[in-house]
Amino acid sequence: MATNDSSTAAAAGPQSGLRAMRFSVRLESLLVLAVLVVALSILSPYFLSVSNFLNILLATAVIGILGFGATFVIAAAGIDLSLGSVLALSGVLGALSVNALDLPWPVAIVTCLAVGAFCGLINGLLNAKAGIPAFIVTLGMLGVARGLGLVFTNGQPVYGMPDPIVFLGQGRPFGVPMPVFVFIAVAIVAHFVLAYTRFGKYAQVIGDNETAARAMGIRVDRHRIALYMVSGTLAGVAGLLFLARVNAGDPTAGLNYELTAITAAILGGTNLFGGRASVLGTLIGALVMGVLQNGLNLLAVSSFYQQMAIGAVLVLAVWLDQVNRARGQR
Amino acid sequence: MRIKTIATGMSAALLAAMLATPAIAQDKPVFGVLLKTLSNPFWGAMEQGIEDGTKEANVEYFLQAVESDQAAEPQLNTCNTMLQRKPAVMITAAINSTILLPCLKQATEMGIPVVDLDANLDHDIAEKAGVKIAFTIGSDNTEAGAKGADFMAEHLKGKKGSVLVIEGLAGNITGQKRAKGFADRLAKVAPDLKIVASLPGDWDRQKAANITNDTLTANPDLVGIFCANDTMALGAVESVYAAGKGGEIAVIGVDGNTDAVKSIKAGRLTASVAQLPYLVGKQAVEKAKTLLEGGEVKKFTYVDTLVLTKEVMEAGTDPNLQYVK
Amino acid sequence: MSLLELDGIKKHFGPVQVLLGVDLKIDAGEVVALVGDNGAGKSTLMKIITGIHKPDGGTIRFDGTDISGHSPGEIRERGIEMIYQDLALARMQDVASNIFLGREPTRRLLGTPIRMIDRARIEQEAEAMIRKLGARVPSVRHPVGKLSGGQQQSVAIARALTFNPKLVIMDEPTAALAVREVEHVLDLIRELKRQEIAVILISHRLTDVFAVCDRVVALRHGRVVSDEHIAQTSMNTVVAHIVGAA
Numbered sequence: 001m002a003t004n005d006s007s008t009a010a011a012a013g014p015q016s017g018l019r020a021m022r023f024s025v026r027l028e029s030l031l032v033l034a035v036l037v038v039a040l041s042i043l044s045p046y047f048l049s050v051s052n053f054l055n056i057l058l059a060t061a062v063i064g065i066l067g068f069g070a071t072f073v074i075a076a077a078g079i080d081l082s083l084g085s086v087l088a089l090s091g092v093l094g095a096l097s098v099n100a101l102d103l104p105w106p107v108a109i110v111t112c113l114a115v116g117a118f119c120g121l122i123n124g125l126l127n128a129k130a131g132i133p134a135f136i137v138t139l140g141m142l143g144v145a146r147g148l149g150l151v152f153t154n155g156q157p158v159y160g161m162p163d164p165i166v167f168l169g170q171g172r173p174f175g176v177p178m179p180v181f182v183f184i185a186v187a188i189v190a191h192f193v194l195a196y197t198r199f200g201k202y203a204q205v206i207g208d209n210e211t212a213a214r215a216m217g218i219r220v221d222r223h224r225i226a227l228y229m230v231s232g233t234l235a236g237v238a239g240l241l242f243l244a245r246v247n248a249g250d251p252t253a254g255l256n257y258e259l260t261a262i263t264a265a266i267l268g269g270t271n272l273f274g275g276r277a278s279v280l281g282t283l284i285g286a287l288v289m290g291v292l293q294n295g296l297n298l299l300a301v302s303s304f305y306q307q308m309a310i311g312a313v314l315v316l317a318v319w320l321d322q323v324n325r326a327r328g329q330r
Numbered sequence: 331m332r333i334k335t336i337a338t339g340m341s342a343a344l345l346a347a348m349l350a351t352p353a354i355a356q357d358k359p360v361f362g363v364l365l366k367t368l369s370n371p372f373w374g375a376m377e378q379g380i381e382d383g384t385k386e387a388n389v390e391y392f393l394q395a396v397e398s399d400q401a402a403e404p405q406l407n408t409c410n411t412m413l414q415r416k417p418a419v420m421i422t423a424a425i426n427s428t429i430l431l432p433c434l435k436q437a438t439e440m441g442i443p444v445v446d447l448d449a450n451l452d453h454d455i456a457e458k459a460g461v462k463i464a465f466t467i468g469s470d471n472t473e474a475g476a477k478g479a480d481f482m483a484e485h486l487k488g489k490k491g492s493v494l495v496i497e498g499l500a501g502n503i504t505g506q507k508r509a510k511g512f513a514d515r516l517a518k519v520a521p522d523l524k525i526v527a528s529l530p531g532d533w534d535r536q537k538a539a540n541i542t543n544d545t546l547t548a549n550p551d552l553v554g555i556f557c558a559n560d561t562m563a564l565g566a567v568e569s570v571y572a573a574g575k576g577g578e579i580a581v582i583g584v585d586g587n588t589d590a591v592k593s594i595k596a597g598r599l600t601a602s603v604a605q606l607p608y609l610v611g612k613q614a615v616e617k618a619k620t621l622l623e624g625g626e627v628k629k630f631t632y633v634d635t636l637v638l639t640k641e642v643m644e645a646g647t648d649p650n651l652q653y654v655k
Numbered sequence: 656m657s658l659l660e661l662d663g664i665k666k667h668f669g670p671v672q673v674l675l676g677v678d679l680k681i682d683a684g685e686v687v688a689l690v691g692d693n694g695a696g697k698s699t700l701m702k703i704i705t706g707i708h709k710p711d712g713g714t715i716r717f718d719g720t721d722i723s724g725h726s727p728g729e730i731r732e733r734g735i736e737m738i739y740q741d742l743a744l745a746r747m748q749d750v751a752s753n754i755f756l757g758r759e760p761t762r763r764l765l766g767t768p769i770r771m772i773d774r775a776r777i778e779q780e781a782e783a784m785i786r787k788l789g790a791r792v793p794s795v796r797h798p799v800g801k802l803s804g805g806q807q808q809s810v811a812i813a814r815a816l817t818f819n820p821k822l823v824i825m826d827e828p829t830a831a832l833a834v835r836e837v838e839h840v841l842d843l844i845r846e847l848k849r850q851e852i853a854v855i856l857i858s859h860r861l862t863d864v865f866a867v868c869d870r871v872v873a874l875r876h877g878r879v880v881s882d883e884h885i886a887q888t889s890m891n892t893v894v895a896h897i898v899g900a901a
Contacts, residue, residue, distance in 0.1 A: 046414045055414065059407035155500055157428045159455055170432055196771040198759055205745045205756060212743035215707060216757035217728025242403065247459065248428040255400045275747040293404075297411040300392040303368065307397055 028320040029268055029284045032313065033291065040295035047298055054177060060290035061183035062087070062245075065238040066257055067264035067282040068190040069231030074265055075194065076224060077207035077274025078134040080231045082123060082141035083238075084257035088250065089145040090115035090239035095158040095249025098165070105162040112240035113233055119145055120232020124225030142258070149251035158249040169244025179241045186237060191279040203227055207274020263310075264289060267317050288313060359622060361391040361615065362417030364409055365447075366399040366425050371587050372607050373423075375653075376448075379611025380421075386612075387619040392417070402429040409433035413440065419464075419618045421445040427452045427503075431459040438462045443621055447614050448607075453629075463629075464621055467614045469605040470632040471504050471584075475511025475556070478582045478603045481637050482554050483520035485580050485600065490522045491553035494545045496531040496538050496566060498558040505533070505558040508584055512556045523554060531562040538562035542569035554580040560590035560602050567599050586638050586654050594640055601639045608653040609633045658683045658718060658853050659704070659735075659822060665712035666699055673699045675877040676713065683821065684851040686844060688864040691874035692897055697857050698740075700874070701824050705737045706730040718821060728757060734821035738828055742811040746800030750792055751781035753799050754814045784813045788843075805836050812843065822853045829863055841867050861890045873897055 041048040066083045073080045094112035097103050119141060126137040171178040194200035202223055206213045214220050242253050266272055267288055268281025289310055296306045363380055365373050377393060384391045394412060396404045402425045409422065410433050420437050424430040427450060434444050438461050446456075449468030456463050482493070495512060498505020513525055526549050531538040538557060546552055546569065555570070557563035563583025570579045576598070583590055586604025593599035610633045617627045636642075636650045643651070657680040666674040674696045681687050691697050702708045704715060706727040715723045722730055744753050752759075755777045761770040781795045790809030792802065799810055808828065815823050825844075829837045844867045847854055858864055864871055865885060873881040873896035881888075881896040894900075 049414070052411075052414050055407075055410050059410065062403060150500075155502070157426055159428050160458075192764075192771070196774075198761065198770075198772060201748075201752065201759065201772060205748060205752075208745035208747045209743065211741075212739075212745055212756070215705065215727055215737070215739065215743045217726065217731050218757055219726070219728070246402075246406065246429050246432060250402060250426065250429065252400055252426070253402060255398075255402075271747070275745070293407070294411055297394060297408050298414060300394060303395050303397050 028324060029281065029288055029317050032317055032320075033284055033288050036288065036291050036295065040291065040298070044295060044298040047295060052294070052298075054175075054180060056287070056290045056294045057180045057183060058177045059294065060286050061179040062238045062242055062254075063257060063260050063264060063289070064183055064283060064286035065186050065234050065241070066254075066261035067268075067286050068186060068279050069234035069238075070258070070261040071265045071268075071270050071277050071279055071282045072190075072194065072200075072203055072227050072234075073134075073231045074262070074270050074272060075200070075203040075207050075274060075277030076227050077210070078127065078224065078227065079138060079262070080120075080123065080228065081135065081138040081258050082119060082145055083231065083235045083261050084254035085142045085145035085149070086116055086119045086232055086235040087239040087242060087254035087257060088252065089119065089149040090236040091243040091253055092149040092153050092158060092249040092251050094240060094243055095161065096152060098162055099158050099160055099249070105164045108161065108165055108243070109168075109240060112243065113236040116232040116234070116236020116239065117229050118232070119235070120229035121225065123232065124228035127228065128221040128224040146251075153249065153251045155251060157246075157251070159247065161244065161247050165244050166247050167244075169241060169247065179245060182237070182241060186234070187279060187283050190234075191283075194277060194279045199223075199226070204275055204277055207271070207277070209275075260289070263314055267314055269321060285317075288317070358388065358390045359418035359619075360415070361389055361419045361421060361618060362412045362415065363391055363393040363447075364405065364412060364420070364422040364430075365393065365395040366405070366423050367397065367401075368395045369398070372585065372605075376423075376607040376611040379608035379613075379653075380615055382608075383612035383615030387615055389418075389615070389619060391615075396425075399425060402426060406430055406433055410436070413437060413442070416440065417442060418622060419443050419445060421447050421614055421618060423447040424450040426450070427455060431456060431461055434461040434463075435459055443618070445614055445618055448610065449630075449632075465617060465627045465629055465631065467617065467631040467633065468610055469607075469635060471507035472511035473632065474584050474603045474605060474635050475508040475513075475558075476515035477635055477637055478508075478556050478584065478601075479512045479515035480519060481601055481603075481639075482516065482556065482580055482582060483523070486520070486523060486553055489553050491524075491551045492526040492545075492549040493523050493554040493556065494542065494549075494552060494566075495525055495528040496541055496555065496557040496562050497528060498530065498562075499532050500530040502533075505530075508558040509556075516556075526552075531557065531565075533559055533561060535561050535565035538565035539569045542566040543573070546570075546573050546575070552579055555582070557581070557583045559583060560585040560587045560599075563599060563602065564589055564593060567593065571598065586636070591638065591643070591654065594638055595643060597640060601637055604636045604638045604650075604654050606633055606636065606650060606653045609650075656719065657681060658685075660716040661700075661704070661713065662716070663713035664700065664703060664710050664715070666696075666703060666708060666710055673877055674703075674710075677874070677877070677879055679872060679879060679882075681822070681853050681855065683853055684848055685870065686848050686854045686856065686868045688868040688871040689855055689857045689874060690859070690861070690864065690871060690893060690897055695874040695897075696877045697874055698826065701737060701826060701855070701857065704730075704824065705735060731757065731818075734819070735824070736815035736818070736820040736822070737824040738808075738811050738815050738826065740826040740830070742807055744799045744807055744811060747798055749796045749798055750785070750802075750810050751778045751795040753810050754781040754784060754795075754817055756814065758818060780817070781813070784817050785809070788813055788816070804831055805833070808832070808836075808840075812840075816847075820852060822855070823847060824855045824857070826857045827859065828856070829858065829860055837863065861893060864893075865890065875899055 090112040093115050094108040097111040098108045123137050123141055126132050127134045168178050202218050206220055243249050264286040265282045267285030270277040394408050405425050406429050409430050420442050437444055443464040446463050446466040449466050495509050497509045527545055529541050555566050557566055560583035563581055567581045580600040583602045586602045590602040621627050659681040661679040664674050664677040689697050703710050706725050709724055760773045760776050762773040764771050778795050785792050792806050828840050844854055868885055870884055871893055
């Protein structure tokens with residue numbers, strides 16, 4: 001075949017492109033975050049302190065972990081609206097396992113994760129095998145899981161966890177709250193899986209072009225189910241943290257969290273319609289919201305304005321992203 | 331892109347600055363007040379009482395709330411953030427009995443007195459969790475129900491018949507207390523009035539109207555309806571009128587909210603057991619001030635309630651009427 | 656024994672009979688054109704060969720093995736590649752990722768059993784393949800969606816050829832190309848033939864068919880209506896088969 005040197009391109013860029021590609025995913029949100037931090041440091045004397053930053057991380061942990069779950073599902077052009085309800089159900093059942101059934105404390109952890117994974121499995125099967133749209137399936141699960149949580153507890157929080165569980169939520173080794181450690185660990189694992197493994201790559205390929213994914217031999221249905229199980233399990237982790245943090249399984253926990261989690265993902269540069277997703281971006285997105293909320297709280301801004309501010313930042317960040325991408329395309 | 335981003339951030343910061351409350355003078359004690367939500371007239375009146383109370387007590391305060399009375403974890407996060415400002419007192423209306431405990435425990439460790447506003451905490455559980463509650467102040471919901479029963483017995487004296495109770499959201503403690511307070515007292519004071527159904531109306535006007543319709547069909551001898559809040563009572567009263575029984579059936583709500591007051595004045599709603607959140611808020615601040623100055627404060631304070639009827643409002647003599655908005 | 660043997664392949668979608676028993680044999684290194692009107696069943700037949708659709712009847716033997724009902728992944732493993740008319744590329748992924756789609760080499764993470772995609776190897780090999788094909792692509796790290804149509808086709812071709820296929824199916828590869836690029840694709844088909852790789856070319860452009868193919872098979876209403884050597888037929892005859900005038 002014709003091979004002439006002038007037409008062979010594919011030259012390696014001057015910078016180490018792999019890294020540049022992965023981490024420039026959302027420079028905008030990182031800058032928004034930096035500007036927020038600077039501005040709030042000036043505006044509030046209480047903002048710039050280690051204890052307040054730990055506070056922010058603690059407050060962001062549950063939403064952030066849910067956001068990672070949302071990221072995996074959205075990567076494959078899916079959606080999981082049941083995250084908040086599954087969080088509550090897994091927390092409630094985890095609490096009941098040690099509280100009402102008096103089982104040893106590790107059972108609570110296993111229960112939370114297993115309940116989350118199971119809800120994800122049901123979501124995945126109904127979506128991938130029965131062919132019901134993800135929006136409908138997970139909307140159904142939102143209602144069912146929430147209702148089950150209320151049924152099991154009669155609507156009241158299940159109070160009182162064994163000490164190791166309370167430690168998981170309230171302990172502070174080296175002065176750092178335990179949920180922050182869990183948050184960071186989950187972030188590292190989730191980022192690795194999404195960015196560096198076949199599992200994560202295929203999630204994005206499915207979201208990008210499902211037909212192509214099938215043609216190239218990716219088992220799309222199986223993969224979908226697995227992705228919903230990942231998001232369910234992460235909702236279980238979030239449920240466990242919630243449970244441990246407040247020392248109670250609360251059936252009303254996590255109301256509307258799915259929307260906040262999805263917002264964090266989108267804010268972090270994940271494409272709502274699939275194909276491009278970043279756990280690191282979602283982490284930054286969640287932090288942008290966490291910092292904003294914390295700052296507005298410190299400034300004692302009314303909760304009404306807080307919601308406005310978060311909505312405005314979301315639209316701005318996504319708009320900046322689009323401006324940037326449009327420029328890159330030329 | 332960079333410039334635009336920075337511009338965005340700056341405008342966000344500017345927005346924040348504009349919305350911020352004026353800087354707090356540091357020489358007066360600063361009270362931290364954490365409510366459930368502001369999107370509800372009950373909490374609006376409470377906030378007004380707190381504001382007036384702090385003015386009279388000559389203290390500063392900063393007040394926070396979350397977006398809805400279901401946003402439990404955001405309330406916990408807000409509570410933690412408030413502690414960064416080291417308030418002299420934390421006055422908190424917790425969304426449920428457990429959610430704020432980790433934060434209030436920290437407050438206790440910091441030596442900040444904790445005030446249980448609106449009686450949402452369980453003192454035993456709180457103590458186990460390491461929270462020291464300075465005092466609880468609120469409305470006695472059981473007593474509000476009982477007052478409703480007293481009024482109904484008086485109003486329907488000599489009559490016999492069925493009574494319907496519409497509860498709040500299934501599992502909600504406030505609604506349960508009001509309904510139980512009503513039922514227990516009614517059994518004592520009016521043996522001729524029989525409760526034929528006690529159903530959850532989920533605080534929803536439409537649902538209460540439907541329940542009323544259905545119960546009227548099943549029990550044509552219905553003479554009284556007690557609803558755990560005014561919103562539901564307003565729904566129930568519409569069904570009563572639609573069924574052509576307007577004026578014959580006594581409909582009683584709880585709260586004394588603006589719409590209920592209008593309806594009572596118009597002669598539709600029979601009565602509302604008004605709680606006085608304004609007074610609760612005001613007294614909470616006063617008592618906290620007393621506590622800070624080393625005075626004694628009772629562990630539990632229940633602020634009076636007032637049965638609002640057309641007669642009471644037209645007479646206009648009850649001193650508590652001024653707190654009904 | 657032929658490389659690919661289709662025997663009585665049947666397929667219907669609901670009440671619509673698309674294939675009514677198709678027999679076809681292709682030898683190694685043979686270039687066969689598959690022609691037919693729209694709706695004749697060409698694409699469906701190819702999707703059955705690549706495992707995307709399951710046949711309702713008949714068998715497919717490839718390289719001596721029955722592959723009927725195998726999954727697309729298994730069939731690619733056995734050496735059948737297809738270049739789709741829409742190219743089947745993941746547009747948000749970069750060139751290297753697309754070339755290795757579904758076959759990413761992995762390496763161990765720090766000696767643990769955890770496997771991560773070997774990006775360095777993928778980029779290196781993708782670059783080598785692009786160079787070998789003489790394609791103009793700015794960088795293997797460039798998202799495919801930002802490339803021109805011709806460049807995207809180069810990526811699809813590179814993907815089909817990277818893993819030493821025995822049979823390459825091309826669905827209208829020249830339909831959207833400029834004259835110069837068409838010649839490039841035809842050269843490529845000749846090169847594949849030289850390397851003993853069989854090709855099935857689906858095309859409406861009979862000039863291309865007569866330029867590179869050994870045989871031409873016409874499909875009409877789900878049946879093979881003619882199977883002739885290029886030397887023994889003419890464009891007019893083939894057109895007649897396609898429209899059913901012969």
